[in-house]
Amino acid sequence: DIVMTQSPDSLAVSLGERATINCKSSQSVFYSSNNKNYLAWHQQKPGQPPKLLIYWASTRESGVPDRFSGSGSGTDFTLTISSLQAEDVAVYYCQQYYGAPYTFGQGTKLEIK
Amino acid sequence: EVQLVESGGGFVRPGGSLRLSCAASGFTFSKYWMHWVRQAPGKGPVWVSRLNYEGNVTDYADSVQGRFTISRDNAKNTLYLQMNSLRVEDTAVYYCSRAGLRWGQGTLVTVSS
Numbered sequence: 001d002i003v004m005t006q007s008p009d010s011l012a013v014s015l016g017e018r019a020t021i022n023c024k025s026s027q028s029v030f031y032s033s034n035n036k037n038y039l040a041w042h043q044q045k046p047g048q049p050p051k052l053l054i055y056w057a058s059t060r061e062s063g064v065p066d067r068f069s070g071s072g073s074g075t076d077f078t079l080t081i082s083s084l085q086a087e088d089v090a091v092y093y094c095q096q097y098y099g100a101p102y103t104f105g106q107g108t109k110l111e112i113k
Numbered sequence: 114e115v116q117l118v119e120s121g122g123g124f125v126r127p128g129g130s131l132r133l134s135c136a137a138s139g140f141t142f143s144k145y146w147m148h149w150v151r152q153a154p155g156k157g158p159v160w161v162s163r164l165n166y167e168g169n170v171t172d173y174a175d176s177v178q179g180r181f182t183i184s185r186d187n188a189k190n191t192l193y194l195q196m197n198s199l200r201v202e203d204t205a206v207y208y209c210s211r212a213g214l215r216w217g218q219g220t221l222v223t224v225s226s
Binding site for chain 2: 091
């Protein structure tokens with residue numbers, strides 16, 4: 001199974017500042033035949049289901065604000081929130097969908113400083 | 114708009130059975146692999162199972178292999194999860210997911226003596 005490891009486990013950032021979450025996979029999730037990284041980011045607010053933010057490592061889901069961006073390739077990925085808003089307080093998960101079993105990182109809890 | 118509505122959750126004793134359903138709308142159901150993902154209270158998401166378009170190729174997490182069965186009815190745009198021999202550790206919110214990325218609202222399964 002591909003193990004996904006996120007860092008940090010928790011993060012406190014001031015409103016308007018940049019937040020960065022990292023995700024590392026135990027093996028590459030890049031598929032060379034279509035040049036795509038099978039890596040997604042999800043946001044989960046308390047009492048709500050997870051919500052897809054980013055797929056193919058860097059493609060924003062429709063309706064997701066452009067302050068959210070994803071980058072990286074192979075085994076190392078980053079989710080960046082360029083200017084933190086109060087409504088961004090949540091737990092963020094990376095997920096690989098390169099192959100079954102699909103696996104998730106342990107989550108990063110993002111709070112306001 | 115993609116909509117996934119799960120139902121069938123509830124309280125069951127260890128060793129019991131439940132059948133979850135997921136009604137899909139807003140997209141061509143028969144063109145997508147469909148998945149189940151679960152999330153135990155206070156924990157991160159864990160992938161459970163997936164099923165291909167026609168319903169003849171399945172994958173399961175080791176923890177549910179042999180106890181759970183995923184199926185679909187493309188005429189009814191509905192995904193199912195038959196859960197047998199339930200254990201206390203199966204307690205979780207179960208989410209239906211399109212392609213393993215987009216989520217429903219979830220249905221709670223509680224297994225307790």
